[in-house]
Structures are given as structure tokens and as C-alpha cells.
Amino acid sequence: MLHAEGPLLTVDVGERTARRTEIDELLADAIGGRAAATALAHERIPFDADPFGPENRVYVSTGPLQQSRMSFTGRMNMTGLSPLTDGLVSANAGGYLSRNFVGTGISAFEIVGESDELLAVHVTDSGVEFEPVPDLEGATVPETSEYMSERHDLGPEHCIAIGPAGENQVRFASAMTFDSRAFGRGGLGAILGAKNVKCVTFEGDAEPPVEIPDPPESEIHREAATADDRMRSQGTAGGTEFINDNFSLPTRYFREYEFEGAADIGGDAVEEKKYKKGACSACAYACKLPTRDEETGLETEGPEFETIYAFGSMQGVDDVVDVMQSNELCDTLGMDTISAGVTVAAYLESEDAFGDADLAHEITEKIAYREGIGDLLAEGVDRAHDELGVENYTVKGMEFAAHDGRVLHGQGLSYAVANRGADHLYASMLALEYSGELDPQGTLGKAERLVEREDLAAFLDTGIVCVFGRDYATPERLETLFDADCETLLEVGARTVELERHFNNRRGFDREDDDLPYEIPDLDEAIGEYYAARGWNDDGTIPTRAIESPPAPSAD
Template sequence: MLHATGPLLTVDVGERAATATTIDETLETYVGGRALATALAHDRIPFDADPFGSENRAYLTTGPLQQSGMSFTGRLNMTGLSPLTDGLVSTNAGGYLSRNLVATGISGLEIVGESDDLLIVHVTDEGVEFEPVPELEGATVPETSDYVATHHDLGPEHCIAIGPAGENLVRFASVMTFDSRAFGRGGLGAVLGSKNVKCVTFDGDVEPGLEVEIPDPPESAVHREAATSDDLMRRQGTTGGTEFINDNFSLPTRYFAEYEFEAVASIGGDAVEDKKYKKGACSACAYACKLPTRDDESGLETEGPEFETVYSFGSLQGVGDIVDVMKGNELCDVLGMDTISAGVTVAAYLASEDAFGDAELAHEITEKIAYREGIGDLLAEGVDRAHEDLGVENYTVKGMEFAAHDGRVIHGQGLSYAVANRGADHMYSSMLSLEYRGELDPEGTLGKADTLVERENHAAFRDSGIVCAFGSDYVTAERLETLFDADYDDLLEVGAKTVTLERHFNNERGFDGADDDLPYDLPDLETAIREYYDARGWTDDGTVPAAALESAVPADD
């Protein structure tokens, strides 16, 4: 099976030391990306670690397709112990960093320890340098990028960085790359903040593809089809379906009190496209579905908002002006926060104050969260930890705020939220796409477990390859078999091992079936969850038995 190549580079920021370790056997088993990072985290992060402690580790990993020039491969994976969910979390981001990481010759970066000084870590194909940067304390993400460009002649495509939110340990702080692309969910920006790592740069001359041969076709065919596609997503990104979802399913509104938003047309796909002023893409991708937007009247420029931000800073807050949503999006990028968790948390605050629609207040609170000022100190903890003080419902699963796709209406997605190791994140299985398209009846939870397991396994492998989720119509199961020189079932097995290791890690931290729950009722949910456990080969209380764990961990480990 095709897999990533290169050593794991472990950087101890407390000791200011770096060690390269050959991990060929691990790569052969886990391919790269999310699966690789999950296996390493399961082995190396103590089960009782403090998410903000020096023993927690953050992994940045690549897959074999990042050594190609194929569209839909300009992404990287990050994994660590989440300060938001208290479990293992993986998230990925696009942009232009992936080829620069590959050019250093490594397959993954592992950050451990805790520095006494705020640091930039410089990774090259010749070694690692540590640069104390006390002058960057409190710097925004663009200010950090400007520093790196001025002092090291490296653009934001060479960097991961955190903003003030990460430094202040906001539990949903993101790690940013290319200024506007986020490793968003789960608070890994706060993990870097706890280690006093402001930025990591990557630069090297190792030629991609020297050790990995990508089959062509389909490499060139995928690239050609991406370039010539007339998909609506190429013009409107993920916002293209906003009005369809609002009108036919649900667009959660005013902190989940309502199911549709009366001003959807003013924040949906057409409104976003009207503000789009140029094309945007990720590394090597001809699909170009990103959304550089600008409001000429105010001069505001940002990248996005995508659909999740239209929901979190739009309908959920009762805000019906696309420029206001763009402003919320830009604040999160600059300050370094997940737009979903930040927007939902601000919406919870607006609900507590009966202030829906007050975009100016929403933006003010967003900034306060990043700096933990006033009420922002409470809200920086996220909805799960703040809802009682706010007097609102706790719309989270395992501590993670809900994505836009409403499990109260598309019940398979609701089941997915309940059992996902990551919590209420839509990308963990994307059952939503089957239900929106009518390929799966959105009503009911029973009989959907096998489909959910397959979707989770597929997503886990996709995040290990690494392939962009938006390329699913182009990088099909048949093409994945050719690209990775393996049967599709073998690829799904890599995903299954990943999900099992995540679940076992979380079990060891005290998670069990009681945590597989929702803040709302769905028909036959408990029975459907047991069907899911059975399909996974787990126990009735949602834990991984020894036999299932052994199948996920190679015997020589």
C-alpha cells in the first residue's frame, strides 16, 4: 500500500532539542496523516495527560499524496489531546504548507514539552533552530506572518502560527496556516500556546516524489477534471447549498431555537459570491473553491465565509448581513479561533442577553474571548463549561459545539454526532451528504449503523492519504484503489484502526457510552447506538475490547 515516507521529527521545546526517528513500519501500517498521528499519539501521549501539560503532544503529519501534483491534496493533518473535548482530536487544513513540509524530508512533526520563552521553531532539511520571540507576545496571526517574512524571507505558506487566542489558552483556539486556513476544531492552537510555541516554519529542498510514485492515471485525470468542472462549489464554496438546506431541512437559527432563517438570502451563496473578488485555491489544486471576499464600502477583506461560518456567525446569532458575517470570520482568522465553536459560543451569549442580531456586540465579544477579557474569560472555556452560568442549553457533544448540519432533522447525522470520538463535528462521517441528496432517508436512526461505520472509516482514511473532502466526486473509491495500490476494503481497514485507537484512547481517559449522547431526542437513538457498537465490535458500554484493540495495533508494537 502506498504510504508517506520520511522520519518523524520530534521537537522538545523545553529542552530545545530535535530528534529524527525512522518510523517505516508504522507508516506501512497507517499510511500517513490522521492514522499515523493517531497511532503515535495513542502510543506516546500518557492516557492521563493534561491537555495543557508538557506531556501532551501535537502532531503535524502528511500523507503520500502530498508528494504528488494532484488536485485535492494540498492539505495536512494535526492531532493532539484536545483541551475542548478532553479526548483525542484530529483536524486538517488546506493552503500551501503541505509541499513545504514535504520539502524538509519528514513525514511528521511531533511537538512536546513546554518552553519558558515564546518561540518560533524553524524546521529545514538541514535541522531545527529555536528562536525566542518575546516581541511577538499577543501578536495576531498576520503580524506573526509579517515578522517571519521580514526576518526570514518566508511567506505564510511556510508557517503554522497561533494568535492571541492560542496564547491565552482559549479552548477552541485554532492553528493557522497561510493566515486564513485553519486547523480549526478541538483547540490545538491552545495546545501550542501551552507550549509557548508561537509559530513553526518549514523550508527545504527535498524534491517531492523521490520515494513515492503516484499512478498516472488517475493523477492527471483528476487534475484535468478539477480544472474543467462547473460545480457550484467552485464559485460559492460550501455556501452554495445554504438556501437549499434552510428551505428543505434546517439552518439552526437564534441558538437552535428556530430551524430556518428569514434572512438566509442575504448571507447565502449568492451573497458570498457577490463579494468574491478573485479565485482562491490550495497547493497544486485546480479546483479553486476558496472564497477571497471583499466589501468595497468598508474595505474589509477576508477569505470566506464558508457555510459553517455563515451558520455560526449568521443565522445562529440572528445576523442577516453578509458583511457582518465576513467580519466575524476575519476576527477568528486574525485572532486564531475556530469559527464554528467561537460563533456558537457567542450565539449562546447573545441568547443569554436576548441580543440576537446585534452584530457589533457579537464582534466585541469575539475579541474579548481571544484575550479572555471580562465575560470573554468564561466564554473562552466553550459552551459545555459556560452554559450553566449563561443559563442556556448545552448544545455540545463531548464538549464540542455543533456544526451547522442539524441532527434534529437529518437523523443519521445526529447519530453520527452522538457516537463520534471527536464530538459534534460534521466531517467525522459526513452522513449529512447522503441525507441531503436523498440517498439515505433523513428520518430515523435505526439501520444506519453499517453505513455510518463505512463513512467514518472512509473519512479517516481520506484524512490519512491525505485527500480533500471536496474531491470525493473526483477521487472515487476506484481511483483510491489505484492511487494506493490496495483494495478499497483494505483502505477502509486503515480507517477502522484509526477510529478504534481514538476510541480506546478516550476510553482510557474515562469516556464510555454515557458520553455518546445528544442534547435532544431522536427516535430509537439508544438502540441505534447499540447497533453502531455491534457493527464496530465494541462492548455495550461503548468501550473497545482487547480483541478489537489488538487488531488496530500491529503485533510488533
Template structure:
């Protein structure tokens, strides 16, 4: 099976040391990306670790396709113990980092320990340098990029960084790259903040020496089809379906009070496209579905919003002006926060004050969260930890705020939210597309577990390759088999191992069937969860039957 190449680079920021370890056996089994990082995290992060403690570790990893020029491959994976969910979490981001990471000659980067001083870490194919950067304390993400450009000639495409939110341990802080692309869900920016790591840069020219050969075809075919595709996604990104979802299913509105937003057309795909001023893309991708937007009246420029932000800073907050949504999006990117969790948490605050539609207040609160000022200190903990004091319902799963796709209407997606190791995230199981399209009846949960297992396994492998979720119509099952020189069933088996490792790790932290629940009623959920456990071969209490035995994981010296 095709897999990433290159050693594990472990950086101990307390000791200021860097060690390379060959992990060929592990790569052969786990390919790269999410699977590789999950295997390492499972073995090297103590089961009783504090997410903010020095014993937690963070992993940045790439897959074999990042050493190609194929479209839909400009992404990377990040894995750690989440401060938001208290379980193992992986998230991925696009942009232009992946090729620079591969050029540094490694397959995975591991951060260990904690630093007494705020640090920038510079990784090249020649070695690692540690730079104390007190002048960047509470600097915004663009300010970090500007500093790296001025001092080191490295742009945002070389860098991961945290903003003030990460330094202030906001539990849904993001790790950012290319200024506007987020390793968003789960609060991994706060993990780097707890370790006192402000940014990490990557550069080099080692990738040609790593000897990963990508089959062509289909590499060039996929690239050509991406370049010539004519669909709404290329013009409007994920916002293109806003009004369809609002009219036919549900666009959660005013902190879930309502299922439909009366001003959806003001914040949907056409409204976003009207503000789009150029094409945007990720590394080597000809699809160019990103959304650089500009408001001429205010001069605001941002990237996006995508659909999830249209929901979290739009309908959930009762905002009917796309510029207000753009402002929320821009603040989250600049300050380093997940737009979903941040927007939903602000919506919960607006609910508590009956202030839906108050854009000035929403923007003020968003800033306060990042700096933990005033009520922002409470809200920075997330809805699960602050709902009682706010006097609102706790609408989360495993501590994670819901994505837009409403499990109260899409019952298979609701089941996915309930059992997902990551919590209420739409990218983990992905039943939503089947239910929106009519391939799967949105009503009911029973009989959907087998399909959900397949979707979870596929998504886990997709995050392992690493392949963009928007490439599904182009990077087909047959093409995946050719690209990775393996049967599709074997690719899904890698995904299944990844899901099981995540589940086992979380089981050791006390997670069981009690966490696999929803804060609202949908039909037959308990029975459907039991079907899911049976399909996975797990115990009736949601725990893994046997402790996974891993080979090839290096000892932690």
C-alpha cells in the same frame, strides 16, 4: 500500499533538542496523515495527560499524495489531546503548507514538552532552529506571517501559527496556516499556546529524494477534471447550498431556537459570491473553490465565509448582513479561533442577553474571548463549561459545539454526532450528504449504523491520504485503489483502525456510552447507538473489546 515516506521529527521544546526516528514499519501500516498521527499519539501521550500539560503532544502529519501535483491534495493533518473535548482529536487544513512540509524531508512532526519562552521553531531538511520571539507575544496571525517574511523570508505558506486565542488558552483556539486556513476543531491552537510555541516554519528541497511514485493516470486525469469542472461549489464554496438547506431541512437559527432563518438569502451563496473578487485555491489544486471576499464600502478583505461560518456567525446569531458574517470570520482567522465553536459560543451569550442581531456586541465579544477579557474569560471555556452561568442549554456533544447540519432533522447525522470520537463535528461521519441528497431517508436512526461505520472509515482514510473532502466526485473509489495500490476494503480497514485507536484512547480517559448522547431527542437513539457498537464489534458500553496492539511505534526515549 502507497504510504508517506520520511522520518518522525520529534522536537523537545523544553530541552531544545530535535531527533529524527525512522518509522518505515509504522508508515507501511498507517500510511500517513491522521492514521499515522493517531497511532503515535495513542502510544506516546499518557492516557491521563492534561491537555494543557507538558505531557501532551501535538502531531503535524502529511500523506503520500502531498508529494504529487494532483488536485485535492493541498491539505495536512494535526492531532493532539483536545482541550475542548478532553479526548483525542484530529483536524486538517488546506493552504500551501503541505509541499513545504514534505520538502523538509519528514512525514510527521511531533512537539514535546513546554518552553519557558515564546518560541518560533524553524524546520528545514538540514535541521531545526529554535528562536525566542517575545516580540510576538499576543501578535495576530497575519502579524506573525509578516514577521517571518521580514526576518526569514518565509511566507504564510511555510508557517503554522497561533494568534492571541492560542496563547490565552481559549479552548477552541485554532492553529492557522496561510493566515486564513485553520486546523480548526478541538482547540489545538491552545495546545501550542500551553507549550509556548507561537509558530513553526518548514522549508527545504528533500521531497524528490523521498521516492513516492503517484500513478498517472489517474493523477493527471483528476487534475484536468478539476480544472474544467463547472459547478456551484467552484463559485460559492460550501455556501452554495445555504438556501436549499434552509428551505428544505434546517438552518439552526438564534442558538437553535428556530429551524429556519428568514434572511438566509442575505448571507447565502449568492451574497458571498457577490463579494468574491478573485479565485482562491490550495497547493496544486485546479478546482479553486476558496472564497477571497471583499466589501468595497468598508475595505474589509477576508477569505470566506464558508457555510459553517454563515451558520455560526449568521443565522445562529440572528445576523442578516453578509458583511457582519465576514467580520466574524475575519476576526476568528486573525485571532486564531475555530469559527464554528466561537460563533456558537457568542450565539449562546446573545441568547443569555436576548441580543440576537446585535452585530457590534457580537464582534466585541469575539475579541474579548480571544484575549479572555471580561466575560470573554468565561466564554473562552466553550459552551459546555459556561452554559450554567449563562443560563442557556448545553447544546454540545463531548464538549464540542455543533456544526450547522441539524441532527434534529437529519437523524443519521444526529447519530453521527452522538457517537463520533471528536464530538459534534460534521466531518467525522458525514451522513449529511446522503440525507440531503435523498440517498438516505433523513427520518429515523435505526438501520443506519452500518452506513455510518463505512462513512467514518472512509473519512478517516481520506484524512490519512490526505485527500480533500471536496474531491469525492473526482478521487473515486476506483481511483483511490489505483493511487494507493490497494483494494478499497484495505483502505477502509486503515480508517477503521484509526477510529478504534481514537476510541480506545478516549475509553482510557473514562469515555463510554454516557458520552455517546445528544442534548435533544431524536427517534430510537439509544437503540441506534447499540447497533453502531455492534457494527464496530465493541462492547455494549461503547468501549473497545480488546486493547489495540501496535507494531512499529518507536519507543519514547
């Protein structure tokens, strides 16, 4: 089976040490990416760890396809113990980092400990350098990239950086690469902030050999280059009006299901501001959205659909430039646009101030710096809702993505049981319900498809293949690329989901945490069907049988 090559590099930022460990046995079973990182985290992060403590660990990992020149492969995985959900979380980001990461000769990178001063960590194919960077205290993400470019000739495509939100341990702070691409959900940037790590850079020429079958490598790349669909011109923003008109676009902190201003912030409005093409490394699909407002001079990348929802309809804001500004604030300060936007919307609800974009921008900045009310909001909706006097629209502490489980009941079931919380990409049941392949109404009988979707998503995060490449990286092509049948590949995904669940179980998560803040039909029975399909206990825990997982080296 095709898998990533290279050792695990462990960096202790407290002790200023670096050590390489061979993990060939793990990679042979886990392939790389999310599966390998989850296996390492499960073995090496103590079950009782404090997310902000030195014992928490952050993993950055790559899959074998990051050594190809195939479209949809310019991505990386990051895994850690989430400050937002208190469970394991993985996120991935695009951009141009993955090829530079592979050039260092490693397959996975681990940070542990806690520095007593603000650090940049430089990883090359010949070693690791620790650089104190006191001048970067409070610096934005672009300012950090500029510093690295000027001092080390390493542009943003070499960097993972945090902004003020990460330094101030905002629970939904992102780790950023290429300035505008986010390891977004779950507060991974806050873990780096707690460790006093401002930036990590990767550079080298020690790329280990991995042979990628061609075809399908060239076929996928050619089809991506010649695809004719709206995603390439409008990104995910292109679905805004369709979803608003036919399903639900949550509006004014979930008060309403439809936003009257959707057309003013949707795909056409975003495309009008797009001024050039944007892509990730080696990808010919080029679905990114570099946008500019000529009147104000504002430039950003996006907004994508989730940001349009979080800073648009959820806040009652119907000006695309206002949403662009919110998007740029989050990228610059280093925050997940979904959690940040929903949290700001909760504040606007408490103040009866929907539609006040200037206030939304002010509060967004206050969150990043934990100033005034921003200190409370930096904790997220789950921890702040009582004081705000609003409903707690979260699952496992994570704020909801746009795709409304009150209308898409299979997606609602997915939110309820997902180890990551209310994140739409954990299984993407929404795709089946938007397309009509599954009836959006009802939860019963959907568990088997949900399990399949979760396992596939976990595998694609392992390979690593962009979610937008699913139509191109077909099951048949995946079998050829990875030299394994689909059942084997899905088993890799299933093991990953089970390891996440077991880790969370050991932290106290059980069936009570698999719930929604609203009612949908037969949810409890459907959750039972899901557990049965997984072979789990009725209380949402993993059976006492030995956890089937790739062998991971234990921490010293």
C-alpha cells in the same frame, strides 16, 4: 501499499532538542496523515495527560499524495489531546503548507514539552532552529506571518501560527496556516499556546521520492480544472438557501429551524463579494472565497457555510459583511469559527441580544483575550452554559456544526457516537441525507453506513485527500493510487477510529458520552447497532482484545 516517506521529527521545546526517528514500519501499515498521527499519539501521549500540560503532544503529518501534483491534495493533518473535548482530536487544513512540509524530508512532526519563553521553531531539511520571539507576544496571525516573512523570507505558506486566542489557551483556538486556513476544531492552537510555541515554519528541498500512478493523477486534476458546479464559485456557502428551505438552518441558538435572512448571507451574497479565485496547493478546483467589501475595505477569505451558520443564523445576523467581519476576526485572532460563533450565540441568548452584530464582534475579541465575560466564554459552551443559563448544545464538549441532527437523524447519530464530538466531517452522513440517498428521518438501520462513512473519512484524512475531492477520487481510483483494494484502505480508517476510541476510553469516555442534548427517534437502540457493527462492547468501550494498530515507536 503507497505510503508517506520520511522519519518522525520530535522537538522538545522545553529542552530545545530535536531527534529524528525512523517510522517506516508504522507508515507501511498506517500510510500517513491522521492514521499515523493517531497511532503515535495513542502510544506516546499518557492516557492521564493534561491537555495543557507538557506531556501532551501535537502531531503534524502528511500523506503520500502531498508529494503529487494532483488536485485536492494541498492539505495537512494535525492531532493532539483536545483541551475542548478532553479526548483525541484530529483536524486538517488546506493552503500551501504541505509541499513545504514534505520538502523538509520528514513525514511527521511532533512537539512535546513546554518552553519557558515564546518560541518560533524553524524546521528545514538540514536541522531545527529555536528562536525566542518575545516581540510576537499578543501578535495576530497575519502579524506573525509578516514577521517571519521579513526576518526569514518565509511567507504564510511556510507557517503554522497561533494568534492571541492560542496564547491565551482559548479551548477552541485554531492553529492557522496561510493566515486564513485553520486546523480548526478541538483547540489545537491552544495546545501550542500552552507549550509557548507561537509559530513553526517548514522549508527544504529534501522531498523523498514517492511514485504516484498516472492515471488517475492527471485525470483527477483535469476533471477538477474543468468541473462546472456552484462549489467552485460559492464554496460551501452555495448550499445555504437549499439547506434552509428544505431541511434546517439552526437559528438563534437552536431556538428555530429556519432563518428568514438566509438569502442575505448565503451563496449569492458571498459570491457578490468574491473578487478573485482562491485555491490550495496544486489544486485546480479553486473553491476558495477571497472576498472584499468595497464600501468598508474589509477583506477576508469566506465566509464558508459553517461560518454563515455560526455567526449568521445562530446569532440572528443577516448582513453578509457582518459575517465577513466575524470570519476575519476569527482568522486573525486564531479561533475555530464554529465553536466561537456558537459560543457567542449562547451569550447573545443569555442577554436576549440576537441580531446585535457589533456586540458579537466585541465579544469575539474579548474571548480571544479572555477579557471580562470573554474569560468564561473562552472555556466553550459545555463549561459556560450553567453560568449563562442556556442549554448545553454540545457533544463531548464540542459545539455543533450547522447540519441539524434534529432533522437529519443519521447525522444526529453520527454526532452522538463520533470520537471527536459534534463535528460534521467525522462521517458526513449529511451528504447521504441531503441527497436523498438515505431518508433523513430515523436512526435505525443506518449504523453500517455510518461505520463505512467514518472509515472512509479517516482514510481520506490519512492519504490525504480533501473532502471535496470525494466525487473525483472514486473507490476505483483510490485503489489504483494506493495500490490496495478498498477493503484494505477502509481497514486503515477503522483502526484509526478504534485507536481514538480506545484512547478516549482510557480517559473515562464510555456510552454515557455518546449522547445528544435533544431527542431523535430510537437513538439508544441505534447506538447499540453502531457498537455491534464495530464489534465494540455494549458500554461503548473497546473489547479487551489487543488493539490492532500499526507499530509505533514509544516515547523515551
